[in-house]
Amino acid sequence: MAKYLLLKHYRGAPAAVNDVPMDRWTPEEISTHVQYMRDFAARLEGTGEFVDAQALAAEGTWVRYDGEGRPPVTDGPFAETKDLIAGWMVIDVGGYERAVELAGELSAAPGAGGQPIHEWLEVRPFLTEPPTITE
Template sequence: MAKYLLLKHYRGGPTPVIDMPPFDRWTPEEFSAHMQYMKDFAARLEESGEFVDSEALAPEGTFVRYDGEGRPPVTDGPFAETKDLIAGWMLIDVDSYERALELAAELSAAPGQGGRPIHEWLEVRPFMTAPPTITE
């Protein structure tokens, strides 16, 4: 078994990758159907032993990095001009990379407005199992 992090990306900007209006333009029924799809998907993976955890993320955030002098610069974000927003994540534990891709594709079909699949982008990231080796 190998663990993978599925990052749910919503992309906007002048050429959005998915045609999905912000959640505040969805009807309560559309939002409920979307959330129910996510819950049902997670429940099915829990039954198969492939689900580890998941969370939705608020659109607000803060960027922090060490400045070399002990005062971390803090910047509000994501910014309005950002074209990418990580809206949530799911941690899975599956037999293969191919299975992780299969599940990510299925999760990408979550319903949006009008019940149509939103075709959101999911980033599939494996957990590092050993530190990288450096060969000279």
């Protein structure tokens, strides 16, 4: 088994095919979308492949260490940051092909007009623990 992160971007991904911002959808379209995501997660739990799903607020803060005894420096949010993560799903699947298959299905979530968004999702493998047998 291999774990993969399916990463969804607010910004930074190539444009989706059905690229209408969510606030221009009808309320029903939003409900349908949310239900699709829930059903998708429930289905993956049923197949024994679901690990985690989380959504992130659109705005965050940059933080860095500022030396001994000093409070951390904070900055942002930066409106110009190119890459902005919207959320993720973590799956535990048989291999890369299955991860791509599932990401494709997730990308088909309905958006404006009830049509699939075709949004780009980033599929990233997790680094594993080292195998016990090494040679």
